[in-house]
């Protein structure tokens with residue numbers, strides 16, 4: 001059997017296992033000990049067939065430059081808020097009915113009767129604000145740190161697409177409770193859309209699913225909100241993170257490698 | 271950036287990265303702490319603020335406030351800042367589209383290899399101004415409550431026509447006030463000045479028939495009141511009567 005190649009975390013020397021001594025038997029002996037190794041064996045079995053441990057090691061043990069600070073956590077925080085939206089969204093979808101006659105009642109049922117319903121609904125509602133705030137903060141960080149410059153231009157472009165998708169996500173989600181506020185705000189929103197040049201009217205027609213705002217509009221918004229956009233966002237997020245791991249996280253702009261020629265020149269001239 | 275600059279960047283970055291720490295567990299610990307904080311905030315907001323539900327959507331009613339979620343306020347407020355009707359497409363689509371294009375292409379027109387923000391005066395100014403403008407517009411949107419009361423003096427000719435006209439005028443005033451028109455139009459002292467034109471003297475500019483036509487078939491982004499006309503023609507007529515007597 002192939003030897004299991006789990007990534008090894010950097011452990012302080014005192015905690016490292018002692019070197020093997022001759023004359024001692026290592027490894028599982030009794031069937032019970034073999035059973036205890038089941039998890040490791042299973043991971044080894046999968047790894048032998050997929051070689052995923054290399055990818056895990058590549059992702060987790062890449063180096064991050066010195067001096068990266070708390071601002072660098074904003075990207076992953078955006079990702080966590082998205083995951084929170086995904087999980088709470090799944091629970092809401094278990095009770096929500098995307099029909100213009102029953103949507104409102106189903107949300108009211110979630111709020112009033114489902115166990116922890118209003119709590120999950122509230123997390124989804126406020127989580128959307130959180131995600132929008134975090135995505136803007138993350139964008140601000142990459143802007144002010146010049147992180148969009150060579151070689152990370154493409155990651156910036158993907159980021160802008162993610163920003164647009166996130167805003168579209170909140171726009172389509174806002175209609176779903178189907179109360180007065182969301183209903184009329186969505187009508188105005190779609191109308192504003194319709195004033196756009198060339199594609200504007202077509203986009204509005206597509207969103208409304210016809211010339212009038214009606215029952216089909218709601219199911220269309222629902223499908224976009226819970227299938228199309230989350231799928232697109234998850235895929236692009238994966239690509240975004242792949243590029244972050246591949247290109248490496250930027251060092252803070254003020255950080256200089258002391259051996260760089262530039263710095264030596266600076267020191268000489270000053 | 272030319273080739274030399276690129277190579278210099280990659281070289282220096284390689285050195286900085288080599289001296290760095292592994293992502294796991296150092297960065298993961300920070301990210302994890304941040305994730306816990308984010309979840310704590312979301313959970314707290316959900317418990318404290320809940321998920322309130324307004325009255326059920328009704329295409330035929332007249333009480334609504336067309337307000338978007340707060341993070342769209344800056345877009346909505348652009349409509350109010352830019353008034354002339356000819357320029358409205360500029361506000362609805364022009365500025366956001368240009369902003370989006372500028373955002374997309376940023377790495378392609380900003381080719382300055384410098385990364386320290388204090389040495390990028392144009393980027394610094396543009397960034398700070400953008401944040402300031404969006405913050406200001408969001409603040410405007412948040413503080414402009416959709417007024418649901420209209421208090422205009424009764425025109426002399428209506429008062430002179432007797433109590434029946436006066437009652438119709440008052441009824442129309444209530445319908446208009448409850449219909450959220452004030453969210454986008456100004457009526458004397460009440461209502462928001464824009465995105466729509468002021469209606470204080472609309473009766474002088476448009477005859478009743480034209481007003482009714484606009485209500486059924488408005489220019490975007492105004493919603494149509496066809497639903498009201500079909501379900502409650504009396505209220506619709508009162509609305510038109512009130513508006514056409516504003517002179």
Ligand code: HEM
Nearest residue numbers: 072075076078079139142147148156159160162163249250
């Ligand atoms: C769903 C939204 C997004 C997620 C989940 C996300 C996630 C991440 C993560 C985890 C990183 C690693 C470094 C860090 O956290 O700062 C990163 C880096 C980056 N992101 Fe995003 N991001 C999102 C949206 C955006 C947006 C809107 C932009 C810009 C328009 C953007 C541009 C970048 C750039 C340029 C980097 C490289 C930064 C560096 O290496 O220092 N991202 N992103």
